[in-house]
Amino acid sequence: MFLINCPYCGERDQSEFSAGGEAHIVRPKQPTELSDDQWAEFLFMRKNIKGIQFERWNHAHGCRKWFNIVRDTRNDKIHAVYKMGEKPPIK
């Protein structure tokens, strides 16, 4: 059970949040110009990293804001939390 530091509300229990999968997958601006393979890459392909992973989370039972976190999947340590549109503070 994580403690997540919502960038808008502060530290809250994980039960207030919902996970939204891998972060930094930008929806293509011109989907119609993509081949099936390119579209499938956007639509279906997700990483499953053992180590540092960038994730989307939503403070579903709080401010309802989406934001990103950097989490190490080996030990669940959250290294950084940052707002949508911001660059990840860790590479």
Place this chain on the structure above:
Amino acid sequence: MNKNLRITNNKFIDQTSRISFKFDGKTLYGFKGDTLASALLANNIHLVGRSFKYHRPRGIMACGSEEPNAIVQVGNDASMTEPNTRATEIELYEGLEASSQNCWPSVNFDIGAINNFFSPLIPAAFYYKTFMWPANFWKLYEYFIRKSAGLGKSPTKPDKDIYDHRYLHCDVLIVGGGISGIIAAKTAAKNNLNTVLIDDKNILGGTTLFQENECFKINNSYSNEWLKKEIETLNSLKNLTIKTRTSVAAYHSYNYILARENLTDHLDLNEKKDKIRQRLWKIRAKKVIIATGAIERPLIFNNNDRPGIILSSSIKKYIDYYGVKCGQKISLFTNNDSAYETAISLSNSGVSVNSVVDIRDKTNSLIVKQAEKLGIKIHWKSTVVNTNGYKRINSIEIMKLSDDSSAVVGKKIKEECDCLGMSGGWTPRVHLFTQSGGKLKFREEDNVFLPDKSNLEQISIGSCNGDFELYEVIKNSASSTNKFLNVKNIDYENLEIISSKEMDKKNIWLLPSDKPLGKTKPFLDFQNDSTANDVKLALREGFKSIEHVKRYTTTGMATDQGKLSNMHALGIISETAGVKMGELGTTTFRPPYTPLTFGTIVGRNVGEFFDIIRKTPIHDWHLENKAEFENVGQWKRAWYYPKENESMYDAVQRESKAARDSAGILDASTLGKIDIQGTDASEFLNRVYTNAWSKLEIGKCRYGLMLNEDGMVYDDGVTARLSENHYIMTTTTGGAANVMTKLEDYLQTEWPELDVYLTSVTDHYATISVCGPNSKKIVSKVIPDLDLSDSNFPHMSFKNAKIDKIKCRVMRISFTGEHSYEINIQSSYGKSVWEKCFEAGKEFNITPYGTEAMHLLRAEKGFIIAGQDTDGTITPVDLQMNWIISKKKYDFIGKRSLYRSDTIREDRKQLVGILTEDPKEVLEEGAQIVADTNKKPIEMLGHITSSYFSPNLKKSIALAVVKNGKKLKGKKMFVPMENKTINITITDTIFLDKENKRLNA
């Protein structure tokens, strides 16, 4: 029988307050402060249960949560009885009733014990191997196996007790109130840290509490006296919360800890009533100090499971703490110094100790010398090769160990005894540490796994960290705590500590016997009845992984999770397989540490509090009018309104007919409503719906279909344009929250440039739908000022109006295909407007209809229900709703996916209508559709998604998804059922009023 097994000078048991209790139907007596186990032992009762597989007689072995044998059924009330509770943890109370488990007809005469004589025929995995064949016989086998194997009995009625959940936040949490936990708690609290100290026993102090021995002294007083003063100072510390009778069940990441507090389990039966029984604490601690101590190991030798064979430290606790003699003639068997503490305690209390059998060659430690001084006989370099006595041990057989300790030599000595204490060394309780994700390391010299690396703010101190000597415990606990909390506490720096240092260590996982291994019964896991032989067999059969051996032999899989057995199993595997223990690793310790009651887990979330119940503002009217309710998400929706003894089928038929014949009224308040505002609202709708929105006139409504990015139908509903930049969207009842989340997601992450604001207004409005040919007349009576002419108020438009002085919005939209109006009004007026409509409609036989009739009516029109006719694999093209997919729009959610190679396949499952050859035959939803019943295996082409008998068409109708269905119209097919095959024809999805004449009727 009633020998005097109590000693009189005891500080912990109040021998003036006698308590009566029942065990296996017999009334017995104990004292306040006893556990069930200590009271039974005081009554000279050792035999308390039968083992799982061989039904061997078993007795109390331990004195705490590690107890494998003495698990009993408490209470006989059908709603309050509790199985598998450890007699060693049940505090005695007036009125306690407990009974043995896993025996029939009684613990003294158990028919299942015949398994013991057949035991050579019941090796590891016997059940897996034997009952796998023939496969269809399993049903028969299972019946008998379950009958003979089950542990306790579950309650059959709902639990009447009250349970509770609470949160707790602290700077430092200390788990374990023994000497090291007390040192840590005092250090933390004195340094102004908000500290919580938890212990599973009823009082603090651990084993030092009753350690009154010359060999363990602090500042010239007995260690128990010193500790008593420490505990007294704890009680005066302001920052410290002490929770006794509280057991940590789980230690999760981020120092999230679940602990169960027993509030009434120790109270007399008549005092328990109306009080909270157990409370689950949900604890977040900034720092955690684990001080959970260590568990004494048994020794693994032939027939080491007889009643009367007890861990030596437990015998010590029974005599020193409870004042109970476990026997009159006690022998001890050990590989370390701990047993000598027991010997001295027994001797001091006047119990004769036959001898100590020690596998070591000789040691000269302080405590051994003291035991020798007391005249206690020691068999050095010897082992117990066998024990005798069926329901209670009556003698042991001792032999000398060979020089390499691999065999026994010399003459066998028989020694009579009524109790044997055994000590195989100590296992640190690292369960919580590993639960939290910590990694263990192995210490070769005394064969223990110790806490190593952790990612959390935590430390382990005391014997759970491998410090077993008093001196080390105090020094290291104090210094580790200081360092961990970054404080300076000098209370423990200048203590003068005398502690007996163990010089020699020796360990033999499986002790040799004079008999060959196959002829002995050296038990590892006492509760699950697995022996060292079973583990060796598993290795011979090719199992290598410790996790596999565990499951194959069930070692460590009983309710005690192998607290006593795991280390020996690992040791024997390590020895037999020639792998170092450190490399072998351990099995995974999983929460809960000790079993939790379901009541504690669910807390208050039972009955009506199990889940949130959402009711519409008109709910009371539905109740008054005897509606049956259907759960839709968290909503209670009126399902149908049976009149007198009407069946559901009849009620739905009547309601559906009335709605088309004259007038129906439906509570549609549960539909999701999202208020959308902003200068880009139209553009936003363009992007989220498949159809175009920019040209929708103010005052008009439009049906929209929402897809997922994969092109599959997600939700649908009608959206109205209130003004240039203001819309109100309706969603399905069940989909409302998800749609809201999805739209917010796109707005916040993909399209932050759009000026759009979403607000959920589902609960703000009551929605009353009046439909049928007379709906216009009814609404005109309710809102006389509103011009309801088709020219002023056409289908798919809305009007702002007033009912009396209250503003409302009336939409002319229809989910039934009838002329209909939806009145949206502030929730608080919902019921009164509903009643007004009902009153006005009485002359037209206005009929309230529920969700079932609504589903039937829309099916007659071929309208889909997202989630019933679609299942996340259906595109709008599959639904034959190409008309709703805008060709002009550059993009919308899911558009690109509509022409992926998979979504443009012609033979996808497509929505069709189904008519049965026999118009009275109603198909089952979910039934499969086939074209050829002779072909084997039968090819399933699709399935029925909605099916009803239509009272308006007087025939059975259905919707289905069928492979290539679009092109199969008119084709005859089959629905094979269990005992018949139904002939069907594929049709169009619209069964009634294809021309939509009724909308304007």
